[in-house]
Amino acid sequence: MPPAPATATAAAAVLHLEPFLPCLTTFSHYKQFHAQLITSARLYFEPSLRARFLDRLALSAHAAALPHALLLLRSLPSPATNDLNAALRGLAASPHPARSLLLLAGRLLPSPSPPRPRLDALSLSFALKASARCSDGPATLQLHALVLCLGCTADVRLITTLVDSYAKCDDLASARNVFDGMTVRDVASWNALLAGLAQGTEPTLALKLFHRLVGSFRELPPREAPNEVTMVAALSACAQIGSLQDGLYVHEFVRKMGVSGNVRVCNALIDMYSKCGSLARALEVFHSIKREDRTLVSYNTAIQAISMHGHGGDALKLFDEMPTSIEPDEVTYIAVLCGCNHAGLVDDGLRVFHGMRVPPNVKHYGTVVDLLGRAGRLAEAYDTIKSMPFPADIVLWQTLLGASKTHGDVELAELAATKLAELGSNVDGDYVLLSNVYASKARWADVGRVRDTMRSNDVRKVPGFSYTEISGVMHKFINGDKEHPRLQEIYRALEEIVSRIGELGYEPETSNVLHDIGEEEKQYALSYHSEKLAIAFGLIATPPGETLRVIKNLRICGDCHVVAKLISKAYGRVIIIRDRARFHRFEDGQCSCGDYW
């Protein structure tokens, strides 16, 4: 036991156990305290002390603590609600949150002995935390029913937890419904919904809600006033959408609220600016954080930003400059490796990978396989997969397939395709890559076979789309778009573009088109790729010289990359395209990726 906080005799210490509670650190302390509770009979006669002890024990970081807490709970002849809650809370925060739900379900079963404690709002709150952590939608729904049964619908904190839980289970509609049904809200309720929408599939809706919130700022009761957490959620929505306009607006609001010094807000700003294409502003925010205030996440986000923009050398530099007081974690290594990858720094990447101070996970192996694969070191890439201490996932085989395609290795491509089929991947990209390998070797019969398999397997097509922001309005384009209101104009502009860049030597690169169609039709399919439509629209809808920003859901294709370079030269425009993995910045006929991506 740690020394008693007061000078007391042993007898007095027995009378006052509470002061020791905050001092318990080692597992041995906990066991001694437990023994004291038993020998003084307080385990039974002071239920509130017991519950507070259980709560601390269940939340303690020591591996043996939580099992010990559960043992203690089971040993109680008549556990109180607070005892149960302590265990529910500990389990919900543990690596196995589902056990919290099991405990709750067990307590619900009718059983005369030992008597089941009643559930209260706190029990449900902890259980909802658990169902959120395991993304268990049906459990959240059942807990919602219990909330209604227990009549806790006026408990703002509990209902906020319910909103959060629905959102974390990807049931945004229910999250929204519960939120809308709240008669009293506070800022946490707003934040739970905003964060849920922003990180889920509804970032646009999140921003709408944010505007509604700050628009009625003056009339809101103080408990609903937006705070720094609101800002972080809104910035995360801007980052996901890639809307620099909205991001700048939120940043303005951050300044007005006086939370520009909050490190979490700064980290969110770095991420937002980076994902909206402005690396300069992202780094400005990073450097504005006082050195001693920078957290691991600040470094990770900044390194990730530099990497996404293709500056692998600078990413390595910042990584090396990290203070020794901050230990890099798995995310740091992903960010640095990603930077080496996008910049083609093979040896640096391998050096970083082999020097990792945390165990590499499948994503780290993924970057290394990509790094080696792109550089044409296919055998080493495959050996890396074989050497992994865990099985390869779909993404890893797709990476190897991509590398095999780039370097025309039929055997390895077939192997990767077989693995992908075994793992149940059935997206068009897999087939396109395999077919391209065959096509590059003029093995037309195999190309046809792949196409037949595609047809019979009912392949899932990932529709390609792009969007661009013009005067604060997002315009979305899908491949071969026929819906946009200014379609005629856009298609005319595209024709003009193709003829103008034709003078610079442009010829459509059709090898990425799978379908067995004539050359002219292939060119047609290519010329309406969504990013081309978005760029063409940007050219006619913005004044000369203005930077064009386009966001694409898939990776940019080779032909669009060539076209973007030529447009940047022919029209004197900077074009910034964010694709699935990184940024391409086109200026005067060159791309920041150096044609390596």
Next chain:
DNA sequence: TTTATGTACC
């Protein structure tokens, strides 16, 4: 003793 917050492989 509950609530809401940032970074991640193709």
